[in-house]
Amino acid sequence: MDKIALATTWLDSCSGCHMSLLDIDEALIGLAAQVEILFGPLVDNKIFPDHVDVTLVEGAVGSEADKKNILMIRERSRILVSFGDCAVTANVPGMRNRHAVADVLARAYIENADPAAPLSCGAQTGKGSIEFQVVPALCSKVRPVHEFVPVDVFLPGCPPPPEAILYLLSELLAGRSPDMSGKTRFGA
């Protein structure tokens, strides 16, 4: 049987869901026989393939790069899974939505900057603005994945328990639409 093409990615998130995926421990071995991970933080390939069967998307959409990526990922994935609370509800990254982006950046990188640290890249402490030169610009609001693209399966949890992730993947591998009710919940 051909292996299922799997991709994983993380957008605005902490990578905890990926850690939970790895926490399925020895079941990874069984999974490896049926699944080939073609892209993501866990593998070397950093170019998203033209087509994958399943993509696990961890994290909320919080930057212009996230927006571009999620649209591309949706086009190239047969099944897209919103993986974890950040992807499903915006969760903790969404907590910055009450503030303007400029205020968030000023707080994080200027007000909280260590004045004794050596300056680099022309950054000036105590002065107003931060320019986006290489790092993607932040969206005014962090939003869940399904507000940008249709999502096939939702897997809430922070992180979703390894058993739920394993169940999800096993069901998808068996060609069934997974019924996740009772397996996980928001904040699990």
Added chain:
Amino acid sequence: MLESDPHRVIEGMTVAGYATGASQGFIYVRAEYPLAVKRVRLALSQAEHMGVLGNNIFNTSFNFTIKVRLGAGAFVCGEETALIASIEGRMGRPRPRPPFPAEFGLWEHPTLINNVETFANIPPIIRKGGRWFAGIGTEKSKGTKVFALAGKIINTGLIEVPMGTPLRDIVYDIGGGIPQGKRLKAVQTGGPSGGCIPERFLDMPVDYESLAKVGSIMGSGGMIVMDETSCMVDVARFFMEFCKSESCGKCAPCRVGTRQIYDILSKITANQGSPEDLAMLEDLCDLMKSTSLCGLGQSSPNPVLTTLQYFREEYLSHIHDKNCLAGACKSLREAK
């Protein structure tokens, strides 16, 4: 009615009090109508002076007094249980019914609660007989109705017509037609939560059943005329903004639903809507109609639903072509 013929209302209430065994009446008036308040208070003191209000009216054992109570700016206090709460000094929020006020009303007493217009109908009916009244109007909607004619119409103001009068007669004969020779587009009846009736239904009779059939309501008798320069999506947005700010906030479907619907309509009129928005609008409208606690929430989707039904092309133009067919939205935004 309170400004021009308050004694009719007082008489109607007194008769109703006599018929039901009540001894106390209240007239709840919006504080924004100081002339009505002044005149009804004057009429009440005149009635008391004449002995038609107070104790032992006409030397019988019947006692009846009427007091005036002022509102404080809440549209929701037009809902009967919210009105009762307001008179009791509590927050003007509706409560679930049953039990209805006739069983459990003001200070938990059985209470008869009706519109001013309803009570004003009583003295002529008593004097001229029920058959006379039933001779006016249609088979199911008897008598006359007062409408507040407003909007893009030459003669604005309050009118009284027999039930069943064709909408065309009201707009053109009484209203004088549309100013500046513009084309009639729609008439909204019933107030902020009434439906918008398109021009092609202009020959319909104005009565309870006919209005319900086209998705509108009689409501408070509001009648707003719109012409070709009105964007129906913006009309829906405008009324949903009103309902959102007047929602009492007690039940989640209305409290959050009005805001969600308003946000979507704002997005659409700003030419940032997407095709999925229409399905979400219909979904939220159905939810509010079916699960809201009171009439405000249940009827606030009416402008949205009727404009989606009769003026869908305007929504689609905003969404797909990023264009306002009436040419109204761009200038409205620039004016802000």
Added chain:
Amino acid sequence: MKDHSRTNVRSDLNPSRLLTFRIDDRDVSAHENESILTVARQNGITIPTLCHLDGLSERGACRLCIVEIKGINKLLPACVTFPRQDMEVITASERVVGYRKKILELLFTERNHVCAVCVSNGHCELQNLAVELGVSHVRYPYLYPHLAVDASHSRFSVDHNRCVLCLRCVRVCDEIEGAHTWDIMGRGITSQVITDLNQPWGSSETCTGCGKCVQVCPTGALSEKGKSVAEMIKRRQFLPYLQMMRGRQDTSWTK
């Protein structure tokens, strides 16, 4: 709203005021003063609720307990609707369950419910309702309002981002404690629960510090200080007993 006696049974024919009706095609019996919700629970039928709490007056506000009643075209909340003889109630039709999910989803969008960092994570009625109703995601856009935390009280704090406006705090403080420290200000979506005249809780002159509001709050909006994520477990078993003791006529045995 005070419970008042029902008069839909003829007490001359039925002095015990019992009646029979059907819930989900099952025959059940009830006293005329028992709501459909009470009778359903007595018979092991679960109807989801949020603003309801045993021991507090009913509001019929959250609209989660709405049920279908044959012959009535409106959906009515089970907590404030009383049965009539031979009434037929359907508690979980596809239509009603669909509406309940949507209402719950609207609640999630209204404020900022971030389970991962909440003291009530794992012990939260809003979370439990999502599990019970099978809500895995919210289809409506989140509103992300800007709401405050008031931690001025020495023992408790209120995080308005987690409040669902069930008004249990208002009711318990008024009906059981009698202090009426909590009330509500604003209208519609600007509604907010407040202490005294919208003054900081810590400076409240009416609050007795009893903590009942914290215990009855279904989410992490009201919590005890010193509790970290997922540590706020509420204790509200006392409530029906307090309500009973408040309403009792006979106080002779304390003398």
